[in-house]
Amino acid sequence: MVLHNPAGAAEPEHARPAWTILLSPGGLVRWIGRGSTGRAPGVIFPPQLSYEASSTVGHIAVLIDPWYQGLGPGRSTAVPLDSTTVEYLAGRWSTVGDDNLDERARETVTHLRRQNMLPPAVAIDPRVAAAVRDLDVTDGVARVAAGVGLSASRLRALVHDLTGASPARLRMWRRLRTAMVGLVDKPIALAAVDAGFADQAHLTRTATRLIGRTPGDLALMLQASGARRQCNEIPVTATVA
Numbered sequence: 001m002v003l004h005n006p007a008g009a010a011e012p013e014h015a016r017p018a019w020t021i022l023l024s025p026g027g028l029v030r031w032i033g034r035g036s037t038g039r040a041p042g043v044i045f046p047p048q049l050s051y052e053a054s055s056t057v058g059h060i061a062v063l064i065d066p067w068y069q070g071l072g073p074g075r076s077t078a079v080p081l082d083s084t085t086v087e088y089l090a091g092r093w094s095t096v097g098d099d100n101l102d103e104r105a106r107e108t109v110t111h112l113r114r115q116n117m118l119p120p121a122v123a124i125d126p127r128v129a130a131a132v133r134d135l136d137v138t139d140g141v142a143r144v145a146a147g148v149g150l151s152a153s154r155l156r157a158l159v160h161d162l163t164g165a166s167p168a169r170l171r172m173w174r175r176l177r178t179a180m181v182g183l184v185d186k187p188i189a190l191a192a193v194d195a196g197f198a199d200q201a202h203l204t205r206t207a208t209r210l211i212g213r214t215p216g217d218l219a220l221m222l223q224a225s226g227a228r229r230q231c232n233e234i235p236v237t238a239t240v241a
Contacts, residue, residue, distance in 0.1 A: 001063040001177060002093050002101075003221060010054035011061075014212035017165040017173045018063040019071055019118075020045040021108070023081070025090040027057030033078050042081030042089070044117060046074030047164040052212075060093050062108065066163040067129055069109045070121030073164030079117050128158050135171040136178070136196060172206050179203055183219040191215070 001018075005011070013032075022029045023042045030039045033051035042059075045051055047066045053059075066072055081089075088111065092104050112118040127148040138144045144167070145155035159167050175196045182191030192203035192215070200215070207215050 001180075003061040003063075003218075005055070005059050005061060005221070007056060007058040008054075009058065011052055011212040012208075013050055013052040014209060015048050015050040016045070016063060016210055017047050017163065017169050018065050019047060019074065021062040021064070021081075021089065021112075022053060022055075022059050023062065023086050023090045023093065024055040024057060024059040025083075025087050025094070027055050027059070029053055029055045029059055031078060034076060036078040038078065038080055040080035041083045042086035044079040044081065044112070046076065048073070049076050049078065051078065060090060062089070062093055062105075064105050064109065065132075066165075067124050067132055068105060070124055071109065072119065072122035072124070072162060074119055081117065085112075085115060085117070122162065124162055125158055127155075128162050131155055131159065131167070132163075132170060132174075135167055136174040141167045169210075173210060176203070176206050176210055179207075179215070180218055180222065183215060184222050188215045188219065 021042065021044050022031075025041065028039050028041060029043050031037065031043055031045075031051050031053040033045065033049055036051075043053075064071065066074075089108055092107060109118060113120070127150060130148050131144050131150075134144050134147060135141075138147065141155060142152045145152045148155070150158070156167055159165070159170065163170065165173070179191045179195035179197065182194055186194070188203065189200040192200045195203070197203040197206065203215050207213055207218060211218070213221075
């Protein structure tokens with residue numbers, strides 16, 4: 001997923017269940033996070049690291065799920081990016097095209113690993129990858145766990161160990177992404193219900209907590225850039241343990 005934040009836009013404090021890469025080519029990102037305050041052309045936040053950020057010239061936010069390419073939960077530390085790295089990555093994400101988001105994400109992860117800015121790949125249990133896919137379409141963690149041959153407690157532990165988040169949080173994350181696709185051309189209330197939220201207020205609370213934006217803010221950002229492609233799901237890939 002990729003979001004283009006306009007100049008002067010600030011991200012209030014929130015914690016995403018995904019790796020977040022903020023890029024401000026030609027500018028600086030300023031952030032305050034758990035035990036980390038900094039200013040750089042770009043920065044990487046691992047999943048579940050609470051932070052707030054702003055930039056003067058606008059910035060691109062690239063979000064990649066922790067089960068993708070064996071990223072895992074990482075450590076609770078922000079990683080600043082230099083201008084050369086930011087310019088390279090911004091060249092891949094600055095426009096909204098019809099090319100494959102999976103290809104862009106794969107190139108991004110590969111490049112950052114070569115620069116030692118991402119941890120080595122971890123083995124993502126294929127049962128976790130399968131469970132993550134089913135979290136928003138199967139009613140209850142117990143049923144999801146049974147479908148992959150695990151107890152509910154064991155699935156919760158595995159998901160947390162390999163992603164840094166609980167199954168319940170990841171379910172809300174996947175529903176939020178579905179709602180964001182709908183926000184491009186649907187009223188907020190309809191996008192909320194179609195994505196599995198109880199109502200618009202439920203979507204608003206979730207969006208504010210997980211992505212630092214209200215649905216109204218997200219709708220304006222996405223509609224302004226014709227961004228349906230930006231919210232498409234990056235395929236789950238798992239490294240067999």
